[in-house]
Structure formats: C-alpha cells, structure tokens
Amino acid sequence: MTDETTIVPLLEPREGIPPVIEDAAALAHVVRAFAEGTGPVAVDAERASGYRYSGRAYLVQLRRSGAGSALIDPTHCPDLSELDAALADTEVVLHAASQDLPCLAELGFHPRKLFDTELAGRLLGYERVGLGMMVENVLGFKLEKGHSAADWSARPLPEDWLRYAALDVEVLVELRDVLHEELESSGKLGWAREEFASVLAYRSPAPRSDPWRRTSGIHKVRSLRGLAVVRELWTLRDGFASEADLAPGRVLPDSAIVAAALELPRTTKALTEIPPFTGRSARRHLREWLAAIGRARTLPESELPQPSTQGDGPPPANRWMDRDPIAARRLAAARAVVAALADEHHMPTENLLQPDAVRRLTWEPPSLIEEETISARLRELGAREWQIGLTVHPVTKALIRLETKGEI
Template identity: 80%
Template sequence: MIEPEVQPLLEPREGIPPVIRDGKALAAVIDAFARGSGPVAVDAERASGYRYSGRAYLVQLRRAGAGTALVDPVGCPDLSALDRALADTEVVLHAATQDLPCLTELGLRPRRLFDTELAGRLLGYERVGLGTMVELVLRLRLEKGHSAADWSKRPLPEDWLRYAALDVEVLVELRDALHAELTAAGKLGWAMEEFAAVLAAPAVLPRSDPWRRTSGIHRVRTLRGLAVVRELWTLRDKVAQAADLAPGRVLPDSAIVQAALDQPRTTKALTEISPFVGRAARRHLDGWLAAVARARNLPDSALPQPVGPGDGPPPANRWADRDPAAARRLAAARAVVAALADEHRMPTENLLQPDTVRRLMWEPPAEASAEAIAVRLRELGARQWQISLTARPLAKALERLEIKGEL
C-alpha cells in the first residue's frame, strides 16, 4: 500500500487569531470554548534557556466550534475561569508533563487528559515528537523552527504566532487517530491508566543541594573546591532570579567548575577564566570573587561533605560485588521486561520503570510469588496494567533462579 504524500501544514484554517491580552477578550474566549464541543487541544510556550522561571508566555487552545485562541499569560495570568468552563472536558496535550506545571500556575488544571506523546510511546512509535507524530499519523508536516525561541519577547513576531497556532491545529485529529490505534491494539485501557497517573502525580519537590547538579562537577575533587561550586552556584541563582534570566545566561556551569579548580584570588585571575568577562557575569565580578574567598576561608567543619547513599539501591554496576544474588535477579528481571516490552511494542521504561525494577530486585518479597510481587509493584507506583503483564513472568524468573540454586 502506497502511503499518501506528506502535505505541509502552512497556515491555520481560520488564519492567525489575535492574541488575547486582557480580561474582556479572555471572557469572550471562555464563552466560545464553553459552547464548543469535544476535546480541547492545549499547548504552552515557555522561555526555557532565556528566563529563570518555567512560566508560560503563550497558551494555545483549540476546540471544535470555538476555533483557535492564543492567550498571553502576561496580560491574562489567571485562567481559572477557563478551567471551570472546561472542567468536564478532555484536554489533549503532547508531552503533558512538560506543560502541566506552567498551566497549573495559571489555574488551568485538567481533570481528563489525553497525552499524544505518551500514546505514541505505548503504540511503539520510535520517534514521538509532535512534528514526527503528525507526519507519520496524519501525513501532514509541521514547521518546528521556533520551539526553542524566547517566548518572553514582546511583541511576538507573526511567524511565531503562526507556528504556535499550528501546534494545536491538528492535535485533536492526532488524538482521534491514536485513540483508534490504541483501541485496535487493546491498549486503550493502559493509556487511560497512564494519563490518570500523569494527572495524579505529586508536584516535583525541589532538590536538596541543587548545586551538586552543576555540569562538570565531577572534575572537582576536593571539599574546598565543592565549597567554591556551592558559593558561586548560590550567588548565580540569586542574581538569575532577581534578573529573571536563565542561570546559564548569567554564568555558565563551566565557569563555576573552572573557578573551583583554580580558586582565583584576584579580579585579574578571575577574568582569565573567559566566561567571567561576559556581559552578564562582568557586572558581578566583586561578588564572584567574594564567593570564592568565602569558600576558601570556610572552616573544615563547614565544607560540603560527599554525598551519602540515597534511599534506593546502589548503582546497578556495583551489585555484582555487593550482592551477587541481587545482580542475578536484576539481570533476569531486565530480560523479562525487555522481552515483554518487545512483545507489546513499547519502550521498556513505559512497561516498567527501571527504578521500579531495581528496587524490586534489590529487596524482593520474602515469598517471590506473583501475588507478592504484584503487591510490591503496586507499592512502588506501578499501574495495574503493568502489574498484570509483569508480575507473573517476574515471579517465574525468580523461581527459575531459585531452582538453579543461584539465589
């Protein structure tokens, strides 16, 4: 069968809608979308890499009977009235976990979700970006050139607005096609469980010691050097937050790491590290140098200590030395999950999260029955469809190891 030719999607059907910037215009949009029918497609544009926060700078919506709306959250920061109007409506998002936090900040909290990216993963699509999915499923080509743009810019250029409107232009059509594929594959129930789990997931808590995530920190081998990283990272974060700039635009991680290695004592020595002479960094030279000096003068008791073990199992590459039986359990479990994922045409991580497999195999139930493993998987957050597919095969794999005397 010859695939139909891919057609470029160049213009929104009703043209580029005006940007909604005030309460009066927003009220008209809310009324139109309340009177619309079917699911509502939603997307949000942020300024990641440009601004400190992850807030939305444009929200796009489309619904049958209402058309497309482009809402500027700077002028309309409260979308709770729209949320109430859509309370019983299924919201279609692509990669929902990326957009839900910034939508929640605006008061838009979906109760029913269809995530087209997650649906694609469950259906075994190898590439699940929106542009790729639209092309593979609907035979339409989306222009994706502005995905990494600075959406905090005002006014937004017309070609950006066109791009934004097109992102929701066929999202409901994509949802409908994937819904049919999930139904035909017997995976619709699985997808509904996954979508519900996305909505029910708790907010991500701030990391403890986030400075330890500095790129390249593995090069810093001394506690004094780690103190320099901590002081510079903390100062950079304060500067970035005050200026609403992405931290990397104030000072790149590479500069922080190099300063931790060199520990400069003078402004001249500091500016020999090239990123410190960048426009944003140069404004705070005295502060950077003072931060390095603070770290250098800390008493040993105040230096950051090496990270201790977390609450989970050790890295898998250490299992063979620490607990050979656990390493054999993990290898067997990974083989089972990989075979099942291949059978059901989906990534292994969507069938069962790698961390779930590790935790289960590091501390398995005392009685490794299918029922006991199902209980443990549920405790670890696995969905029922995942448990139904994996609990019994995992139990059989452990039983085989026990019979062979490898446990």
C-alpha cells in the same frame, strides 16, 4: 504510517492566525466560545526554557471544534480559572503533557480528563514521538518546528512565531482521534487511560536539599574545598538568576563554576583568565564571584560540604556486581523479562515498567518472592495495574528460577 510522497506542509491555520488575547474582555469571549464548543480541546503552552528562571507559560494555545483557535498571553491574562471551570468536563489533549501541566496549573488551569498524544505514541510503538513527527507519520502533515526553542518571553511576538504556535494545536485533536482508534484496536486503550490518569495525579517531589550538587561537571571536583566553591557560586548565581528572571546558565555557566572550583583563583585577574568568566553577564558580578570563592576558601573544615552520599534508592546499576552480586543477577533477569515483554507489545521498556521500579524491586525484593508480594511491591513503587498485570507473573517466575538454581 503515511507514505512520504503524500506529506502535505501545514503552512497556515485554517481560520488564519488568531489575535492574541491580552485583556479580560477578550478572554471572557474565549471562555464563552470554548464552553459552547464540542469535543476535546487541544492545548499547548510555550515557555522560555533556557532564557528565563521560571518555567511559567508565556503563551497558551487552544483549539476546539465550534470555537476555533485561541492564543492567550498569560502575562496579561494570568488567571485562567474561568476557562478551567468552563472546560471542567472536557477532555484536554496535550502532547507531552507532563511538560505543560505545571505551568498551566500556575494559571489556574487543571485538566480533569487527559489524552497525551506523545504517551499514546509510545504505547503504540512509534519510534519518533515528537509532535512534528507524529503529525507527519499519522496524519500526513508536516509542521514547521523551528521556533520550539525560542524566547517566548519576548514581546511583541513575531507573526511567524504566532503562526507556529497556532499550528501546534491545529490538528492535535485529529491526531488524538486516530491514536485513540489505534489504541482501541490494539487493546491498549485501557492502558493509556491508566497512564493518563497517572500523569494527572503526579505531584512533583520536594526540592532537593542540595540542588547545587546537580551542577554539570561537578564530578571533576575532587576536593572538599572545591565543593565549597561550587556551593557558594551556585547559591550566589541562583539568587542573581531568580532576581533577574534569567536562566541560571545565562548568568554564569556551570562550566565557569566548575573551573573556578578546580583553579581556586585569588584575584580578579586570575578569575577573568578563566574563559567562561569573560562573558558580559559573568563580568557584571566579578567582585561578588571572587568574594564567594574567598568565603569558600576560609570556611572551617567542619563547615565544608561532604561528598554526596547515596540517596534512598539503590546504587547505580554498574556497581551492583561489586556491591551485591545476587542483586545484580536479579536485576539482569528482571530486565531481560521486561525487555522481551516490551518487544512483544511494541513499546519502549521504560513505558512497560519504569526502570526505577525494576531497580528498587530487585535491590530490595520482598522476603518471600511470590506473585502477591511482587505485585504489592510494584504497586508501592508506582507501577500501574496494567503494568503489574503484564509483568508480575514472568518477573516472579524469573526470580524464583534464580532461587531454584541456587544463584541467589
């Protein structure tokens, strides 16, 4: 841990702000330079979350020893497959890799070897694992994080934004090197490698069949007719947002959808009396919103959406005692074991063993509770071998103890 009195502001990239790469010739030069560089390559991507519909990257930053830093504009250079080929055998250093890997994949950049500095920080027990705090606590440099939520789709990008972006990869490899040493000295490097491999292997689940059910505040809507309004407005908004490449909330906030579902306005005047519908973007489509509400009003009973049903997983844990007291006791016992182990190994419980795996294991355990069957079940649920190695014996022992006591 760095002494606060020695924190040094990181104000400028070592070689200055690199020019933004916006054409094929400049990109080819970057590919050659990075292919000739040495050691891991630091990578970051800036999106426009909250501003744009898509999760695409609007700036990609890289840094490698011998090559310096590069800022690539994917709107002009949308194909990074040559860079990907040039770095195929290179370890890629990302912070919170799961956030950036999808948008990098869209550009044809697919890391084969990964070091995730945020995940390493979690395994090592750092309490605050944001990039700024990790750089400050581990390296003693202070990063300015004021532009993390900016609209990176804006053009031209201001100079202070570009400086911020370049600094995000300025010391990422140095951070990686220190964390690598800490992982090795603590005996956690093998665990980290399994975690990094899992991040690279992860594939997004299939889209939800009813994505409109994730509307914030939908729990307030009790009637089926109201749910139909939510569905109609959500679907219409999603089409507008996709066409305009705007974040859905900028077209119409969730609060407007829920309010309309509760009040069921019949006229434009009544609709505009709902505050969220007075925004510029919402007013642009007042006729369409009202028509969508009208469609929901006139749907036959047989076509109304039904309340959401439980998915393939267990119910929320706070309902277990009523639904299945035996499972609730199994869950409490397993959670206590995992929490104690996580504390012993100085990491968050969710990194020692995924909470969903604990819930599914204890809701529907193997018919025969023994280490071999518990290991197999945890493996099915996506637990890594290091996690199974640490948890299978104490978890199995705790579940058997419940059986022996006659509590299950």
